[in-house]
Amino acid sequence: MEGVAMALSSSSSSSLLHPLILSRTRPTNQYPFSIPTFPPPAVITNSAANRLRRRSSKCHAVTTSHPPPPAMDQNSDNDEAVLFGDPSIEAGRSEERVAVADYDWTEEWYPLYFARDVPEDAPLGLTVFDKQVVVYRDGAGQFRCYEDRCPHRLAKLSEGQITDGKLECLYHGWQFEGGEGKCVKIPQLPAGSTIPKSACVRSYEIRDSQGILWVWMSSRTPPNAKKLPWFESVAKPGYQEVSTIHELPYDHSILLENLMDPAHIPISHDGTDTSTSRKEAQPLLFEVTERSDRGFAGYWGREAEGLTSFLRFQAPCVLSNVREYTDDTGEKHYATGLFLCRPAGQGKSMVLVQFGTTKGFKLAKWIPKWFIHNLSCKIFEQDMGFLSSQNEVLMKEKVPTKKLYINLRSSDTWVLEYRKWMDKVGHGMPYHLGHSTISLPQVPAVVEQAPAGFLARASASPPAKGGIMEMHAPNLTSRYFRHVVHCKECLGAFRTFNAARNVLSGAAIALVALAILASQRQWKAFLLVSAGLCLAGVHFTSTVIATKTTNFIRDHKR
Incomplete structure (x- = not known):
């Protein structure tokens, strides 16, 4: 894919998932995003592992x-x-x-979902830290976001349905609508009775910006439009992108660590394509140019090539890698890698990934998105085992990362910057793991169902193993639950190929039966050959379906 190759330092297809190696030439401008200018960096040093809760307007x-x-x-x-x-x-x-720093995690915009992937005929349950929300499209096609809890008897509204553009709880039929979550119908109220004011559901401000849904989690502070990320390179004429979404079985801080760690690419993703090789593992150079309460930024590159790429982390969970380059005609272009990493509960995260360039992809329209997404799934699966185990150790040890990590100057600069940023603001989060500080969750982990529809009804409602007080949750180590159920293109491909397989299987059986009944040899041969072609089609469709349900398995011997 020529456009993707331009967006990265090489033509690496594995780079579709990482801010890896985004350029060979240093950008002429630091960052083509419209983001508030950061103040001078505060002093970043270490502290003890006790939780810091003091908050004020100053540091x-x-x-x-x-x-x-x-x-x-x-x-x-x-x-x-x-x-x-x-x-x-x-x-x-x-x-x-x-x-x-003075910090309140609710006074931030969090990336929820790609707008195009939100179901049109069902509500969608999601989580931000330990807060469960439900998103749906109303009768006018507007996105609404409420607390995922009916005020009547606490049933999940994401298990409900959309009726005439209103969100209906399937427990007793209460209906809600509008940006304020107003209750407009209670079937059990006597005729002439007024719906109680307390029957409204808590609502959240939600905005569709550049195809991404963002939610403002604070109910005390009005939404701050200046904090809503806007990516100027994405808005430029001719911009084309490849996007994918994944829910992952480890904390969002571990996800961010992984995505801002270029040193692991040649090792973990060795052989994923022709440009990723263990032989490329080498010392890296880093130059931190900005630090503030809102994040950090700087240049990085291979020791042999110098500082070639620009990375920015922006609170609360936006990671970006951007380069500016000039083509053969002298025209300036931007290559952008965006990673929007929502905290989806304890030990869970969701990432919205977008790679793109203003130069365009010549072959993009001919390659099915579901095929490209197979590669993105593989790359996340290559990292998933050790990232999940890292999450497990951090939760078990319950100490700051400086007591556990060995941070190299030639590979781990961004990881250290991120954990030190957590030291500054973590006291304003539900839980955090910093370089020198830590705060543990105060509430139980959230068990979240898959997106609404048959899948949710079939897998999210029954208790696990029939046990009391146990709940079934989607297995996030499964490619199907991690990605396919969240991706309209892949879910559509899965259903299409599954239906085709059923038709071809039936046709093969019918053709074999007709061949048995046929009296003439030439008809027998024709029918059997046709049955063979149908079986070949069954094999092909089964292979495609397997790419949506089967994980990559690493070979541990070389």
């Missing part, structure tokens, strides 16, 4: 004490040169400081 310096340093060996000087925050070095500091 406060917090000091902590440490035990005396252990004896250092002869390699200490070398360790300090290659490592960030080597424990043997940091232990020698009697006091450390951390900048704590």
Whole structure:
């Protein structure tokens, strides 16, 4: 795909999922996105692992004490040169400081879904941290977002239905509409009675911006339009993109770590295509150009090539890699990689991925999107095992990452910047794991069903194994539940090929039966050949269906 190749540093098809290697030439401008200018960076240093909850309009310096340093060996000087925050070095500091910012996680815009993938005939249940919301299209085609809980008896509205453009709870038939979640019908009310004001459902501000649905989670503070991300390169004439969506079985902070870590690409994705090879693993260069309470940004590149790409992390969960380049005619173009990483509950995350370029893809219209999405699924599956185990260890240890990670200066700069940013703002989140601080969840993990429809009715309602107080949840290690149920193109392809397989199977059986009954040899041969072609079609459609239900399996021996 020529356009994708231009969006990346090489023609790597595996790069469709990572902000990997986005250019070979340094951009002339830092970032072609319309984002508020950040103030000068606050002091970013380390702190103890206690949770920081103090909040004010300014940053406060917090000091902590440490035990005396252990004896250092002869390699200490070398360790300090290659490592960030080597424990043997940091232990020698009697006091450390951390900048704590005023932060409220609800006063942010969170990416919910691609607008095109929201079902037109059913509500959609989603989660932001531990808050469950429901999204649907009303009678006018407008998107509405409510708390996923009927005010009557707490039934999930995402298990309901859309009736005449109104969202109806299937428990007792209460109906809601409008941007304020007004209750407009209660079938059980006596004639002439007024619907109680308390019967309305809590609503959230939702906006469709550049094809992405964003939700403002605060009910106390009006939506801040200045915080809503706007990507200028995406809005430029001629921009074409490849987008995909995935729900993943690990925390959104681990997802962000993975996506901002170019060093793992040659190893984890070795051989995914001709441009990803273990031989390309090498030291990387990093230059942090911005730090603030809203995130960080800077350049990075391979040691052999210099600083070639520009990366930005923007609160609360937007990661971007952008390059500006000039084609053979002297025309300027932008290649953009966007990664919108929503916290979808404890141990879960959802990422909306978009790669694109203003130069266009010559072959894009001829390649089915469901086929391209197979590669994106494979790339996430290559990382899924160790990222899930990383999530498990972090939850088990319950300590800041500086006690567990060994951060290299030549590979882990963005990871360290991100965890230190979490130190500054994590006290304003439901839970967080920072470099030096940690706060644990205060509520049980959310069990969320698959998108509404037959799948939800078949898999989300029955208890697991018939156990009391147990719930069935989609298996997020399955490609089908991670991606297909959320993607209109892939779900449509799955249904189409499944229907074709059924038709071809029936036709093959009928043709074999007719061949048995046929008296003339030439008819027998014709019918059997036709049956063979139908069986070949069954095999082909089954193979395509398997790409939507079967995970990539790594070969662990070389």
